[in-house]
Amino acid sequence: MLEFLSRLEILLNPTVLGQVIVNGISLSAIYILVALGFTLLFGIMRVVNFAHGEFAMLGAFAFYHLTKDLNWPWMIALPAGVIGVAAASLVLEWLVFRWFYQRMFESMIGLLGLNMMLIYGGVLLWDTHERNIPAASQEVLMVGDIIIPIDRLIVVVIALAALSAFYLFIRHTRAGLAMRAAAQDVETAETQGVDTRYIYKVAFFVAILLAALAGSLWGQIYAVSPHLGERPLMMAFIVVILGGMGSIPGAALGGALLGFTESIVGTAFGAAASAFLSFGVVIVLLVFRPWGILGTPEN
Amino acid sequence: MTQATRITWGVLAAVVLVVWPWLTDDRFLHHVGVLIMLTAIGASSLHLIIRTGHVSLCHAAFMAFGAYGSVLTVMSLGLPFPIGLLVGTGAAALLAATIGPIVLRLTGKYFVLITFLFGEVVRMAIVENVALTGGSNGIFNVPPPHPIFLDTRAYYYLALAFAVFAVGLCARILGSEFGRAMNAIRDGERLAECSGVPVIRFKVIVFIIACALAGMQGSLMAHYNKVLSPENFSGIISLNLVVMNVIGGMSSLWGALIGAVFMVMLPELLRGYVNIQHIIFGAILFATMAFMPGGIIEAARRVKALLSAKPDASAPPLARAGAAE
Numbered sequence: 001m002l003e004f005l006s007r008l009e010i011l012l013n014p015t016v017l018g019q020v021i022v023n024g025i026s027l028s029a030i031y032i033l034v035a036l037g038f039t040l041l042f043g044i045m046r047v048v049n050f051a052h053g054e055f056a057m058l059g060a061f062a063f064y065h066l067t068k069d070l071n072w073p074w075m076i077a078l079p080a081g082v083i084g085v086a087a088a089s090l091v092l093e094w095l096v097f098r099w100f101y102q103r104m105f106e107s108m109i110g111l112l113g114l115n116m117m118l119i120y121g122g123v124l125l126w127d128t129h130e131r132n133i134p135a136a137s138q139e140v141l142m143v144g145d146i147i148i149p150i151d152r153l154i155v156v157v158i159a160l161a162a163l164s165a166f167y168l169f170i171r172h173t174r175a176g177l178a179m180r181a182a183a184q185d186v187e188t189a190e191t192q193g194v195d196t197r198y199i200y201k202v203a204f205f206v207a208i209l210l211a212a213l214a215g216s217l218w219g220q221i222y223a224v225s226p227h228l229g230e231r232p233l234m235m236a237f238i239v240v241i242l243g244g245m246g247s248i249p250g251a252a253l254g255g256a257l258l259g260f261t262e263s264i265v266g267t268a269f270g271a272a273a274s275a276f277l278s279f280g281v282v283i284v285l286l287v288f289r290p291w292g293i294l295g296t297p298e299n
Numbered sequence: 300m301t302q303a304t305r306i307t308w309g310v311l312a313a314v315v316l317v318v319w320p321w322l323t324d325d326r327f328l329h330h331v332g333v334l335i336m337l338t339a340i341g342a343s344s345l346h347l348i349i350r351t352g353h354v355s356l357c358h359a360a361f362m363a364f365g366a367y368g369s370v371l372t373v374m375s376l377g378l379p380f381p382i383g384l385l386v387g388t389g390a391a392a393l394l395a396a397t398i399g400p401i402v403l404r405l406t407g408k409y410f411v412l413i414t415f416l417f418g419e420v421v422r423m424a425i426v427e428n429v430a431l432t433g434g435s436n437g438i439f440n441v442p443p444p445h446p447i448f449l450d451t452r453a454y455y456y457l458a459l460a461f462a463v464f465a466v467g468l469c470a471r472i473l474g475s476e477f478g479r480a481m482n483a484i485r486d487g488e489r490l491a492e493c494s495g496v497p498v499i500r501f502k503v504i505v506f507i508i509a510c511a512l513a514g515m516q517g518s519l520m521a522h523y524n525k526v527l528s529p530e531n532f533s534g535i536i537s538l539n540l541v542v543m544n545v546i547g548g549m550s551s552l553w554g555a556l557i558g559a560v561f562m563v564m565l566p567e568l569l570r571g572y573v574n575i576q577h578i579i580f581g582a583i584l585f586a587t588m589a590f591m592p593g594g595i596i597e598a599a600r601r602v603k604a605l606l607s608a609k610p611d612a613s614a615p616p617l618a619r620a621g622a623a624e
Contacts, residue, residue, distance in 0.1 A: 048408055099589035106588040108411055109354070109545055112538060113584025120577035234419065237412055245408070272427050279420045283413060287401050290409045 007268045018146025020263050026152055026221065028259025029159030033214035034232045035239035035251040036166060037207030043183040043246035044203045045101045050111040052211055052236055053229030054118035058085045059212025060219030060228055061126065064133050074136050078158070078216055085212040086205050093204045101200060102186065115233075122226030130223035133216075155217045162213055163252075166206070170248065175202050183246065238282050244295020253294060316459060320452045329451040331567055336458035337520050339559045340465040342543040344512035346555035347469050349544055350478075351502050352485035353403065353410050356537050357418030358513050361391040363425060363532035365514025366521035367432055370441050373522075380444040384518045391514020392507050399506040403499060406488075418534050425529045437528025444522050454523055461519060465512045470552055472508070481505060542580060546587050548594030557595050 010016055034056060041047045062081030066072045072080070096114055100107035137150040170176040178199050181189040190196055214232060222228075239258050243250025258278055265274035291297045320329055345358050369387030372378050378386075402413050425432045432438070448454045472478055483491040484498055492498045521527045539562060547558030562580075569576040591598055 048411075096585060096589075104408060105354075106592055108408065109541065110585045110588030112541075113581040113586075113588070116535075116538075116581030116584070117578050118581075120574045120581070124574045124578075234416070237416065241409075241412060272423065275423060276420065279416050282416060283420075286405060286409055286413050290405055 010268055011264065014145035015147060016267065018143070018148060020267050021146075022148050022152050022156070023267075024260040024263035026155045026159070026217075026259075027262055028256045029156055029163065030214045030217055030221075030232070031235045031239050031259050032163060032252050032255030033159055033210045033217075034236040035243070035255050036163075036248065037210040038236040039240050039243075039246055039248060039251045040179075040203055040207045042240070043248075044179055044186075045097075045200055046104045047097065047100050047107040048104060048111065049207075050108060050233070051115040051118055052207075053231070053233030054115055054122075055085065055089060055208045055211040055229070056215025056218060056232045057118070057122060057224075057226060057229035058089075059215035060133075060224045061122070062212070063216035063219060064131055064224045067133060068131075078213075082209055082212045082216060086209040089208045090201065090205060093201060097204060098200070115229075119226055119229065126226055128225060128227065130225045132223055133220050136220065151220065155220060158213070159217060162210065166210065169206070175199070179203055238278055241282050241286060241290075241292055244292025247292065247295045250292055250294035254292070317456075320455055326451050329455050331563065332455045333451060333458045333523060335560055335563045336455065336462040337516055337523070338543070338563050339462045339556055340516040340519075341513055341540050342547075342555040342559040343466045343469045343552060344509040344516070345540045346544055346549075346552055347472065347481075347505050347509040349549055350473065350485060351481050351505050352406075352488070353502070353506075354541060355414045356411055356534065356541065357414040357421070358510075358540050359532040359534070359536035360418045360421035361394060361510040361513040362517030362520070362536070363421055363529075364391040364394050365517030366527055366531070367425070367517075368514070369518035370438055370521050370527055371431070373442060374438070380442075380522065383522075384444075384515065387518035388511050388514045391517070392511035395507045395510035396503070399503040399510075400499065403502045403506060414537075415534065418532075418537050422529050422533055425532070432529070435529055437526055437530075439526050441521055441525045441527055443525070448522075458519060458523070461515065465515065466552070466556065468508070468512070472505070473552060477501070539580075542584055544594075546583055546594050548596030550593060551596050554594050554596045561595075 011020060034052065037055075038049055038052045041049045041052075059082055062085050063074075063077055066077035066081050067074055070077075092114075096110075100110055135151045136154050139150045141148040141150060141153065170179060178189065178194045179202070181192065181194055182196055182199050182203075186196060189199075211232075215228065218232060219228060235258060239251055239254035241254070242257060243252070243254030261278055261281075262274045265277055285292070320332060323329075341358060341362065345355065348355050348358075365387035367387075368390035369380075369383035372383040372386040373380055398417065402410060402417070405413060426435050428434070443449050443454075444457065448457055473481070480491065480496045480501055483494065483496055484501060488498055517532075520531070524531075543558030543562045544555050545558070546561060547556065548554030565579070566573075566576050569579070587594060593600075
């Protein structure tokens with residue numbers, strides 16, 4: 001018990017506390033980016049995208065090659081890489097994903113297959129050693145006793161900007177309205193003149209865009225390797241189950257909960273403890289409320 | 300098929316399975332034989348769970364319980380192998396009895412997700428618990444069940460015996476009244492419940508039996524490989540068992556067996572191309588789910604129907620995967 005308290009006490013140190021908060025926000029933002037795309041694909045196409053993390057991996061590699069090999073400044077490389085990956089992924093949408101729309105069970109197993117193809121394709125292409133994306137900035141910002149690295153701040157700002165853009169898109173554009181309609185009831189949306197084939201493509205593009213962006217930011221904080229996608233995928237699962245599958249506000253809430261839990265518990269008790277805690281919470285939640293905190297039960 | 304031809308085929312198969320190791324001295328072929336037999340235990344036991352309409356992505360976690368339970372009993376407590384095997388199998392069954400009643404209430408996607416996470420929790424627990432399990436380094440110098448079984452050919456017969464027991468048990472369950480109740484549960488849980496099938500209890504029983512068999516496979520595998528590490532029980536192992544069921548065909552136990560043979564042989568043919576092998580598995584998985592959810596069994600049925608078709612013969616109904624909601 002004493003040890004438990006003394007570990008918690010670490011968090012009261014202002015330097016550590018600042019670190020915990022900055023970590024919490026940036027992790028939350030990245031998890032939300034991954035989970036939003038995942039939940040969008042599920043909500044609209046009823047596809048459980050087990051390959052979602054691999055698009056984050058592709059985004060990170062695109063960012064890595066553009067900054068490291070072509071020496072593009074990160075402000076150009078980031079959007080170029082992310083949009084490039086999302087556009088190229090439309091080929092995969094045509095080859096693979098369209099077969100699984102509205103076929104949830106088949107999509108889970110089939111896309112696990114795609115997941116394996118992308119991971120091991122990545123291993124063939126890039127082998128397994130980890131690469132580092134050069135930091136956007138080495139400087140730090142001092143607020144009182146709290147030290148904030150600028151590059152972490154950039155990650156947070158970009159992620160928040162992307163999330164706001166997504167919110168505006170889904171709330172205030174006709175395509176966003178059509179997406180929300182399709183998510184509620186595909187057949188009714190179609191009878192009302194929504195071109196679902198087109199909406200599926202837009203939703204897919206947006207989902208991959210968010211995943212690739214999350215991957216690039218993740219690669220900037222940690223390291224880039226073909227196995228980069230595994231952790232974001234697990235986190236997307238947890239976030240989406242926490243918040244409720246198919247629920248967009250749920251993904252935001254779940255991502256924030258998970259990001260801060262990981263940052264706080266991880267700092268005080270280590271990464272393993274925080275992983276066990278989040279898995280434990282999700283398993284308990286699945287048992288009592290499988291539709292998540294903000295989701296709605298089916299039938 | 301008449302009773303007589305069925306018996307003839309059965310006897311023929313039994314003779315082939317018993318005699319073939321003596322037709323060759325190639326240790327490598329014997330090794331592949333052992334792997335096929337052991338894998339068939341896992342694949343057919345997972346098939347039982349799939350037949351109740353649940354796709355479990357944590358079967359390897361139960362193998363891990365069986366393997367570590369057995370190896371620790373034999374190596375730390377110094378007890379003989381049969382007791383280790385029983386402890387391992389029992390540990391897997393106990394774990395299944397603990398989590399089964401909780402997770403089996405979930406359907407479809409939630410079950411898949413929770414088992415995926417649970418498998419990861421078990422693997423992490425093994426890696427973290429260094430004192431007991433040796434962490435990521437694993438445990439070395441695991442003794443064979445008996446010095447006789449250092450010979451691969453001898454181990455093949457041990458594996459064959461257990462595989463026959465496991466597959467026979469699965470076939471017996473599926474062919475019984477109980478198996479019919481399982482099909483009813485898969486096709487419509489509420490309807491089965493209304494017809495007097497105690498759905499949860501049946502599903503839990505099936506889950507415990509299947510996971511105990513997985514634990515048995517884990518134990519036999521550990522004492523065969525002589526090393527044991529968390530990587531032997533990662534999510535990809537569970538996934539491979541699902542792949543076997545999917546490509547073979549999820550509607551029949553034969554599918555799981557065909558899948559097991561296929562999935563053990565293919566890597567041996569693609570030796571040295573481990574990455575390409577995974578890519579090919581992935582492609583097969585995708586293509587099967589997209590275009591032929593019934594698997595090889597379904598494909599064979601269709602070809603057979605085409606060959607023997609009268610012009611007006613209607614196509615056989617599409618064998619559907621179970622867990623779709």
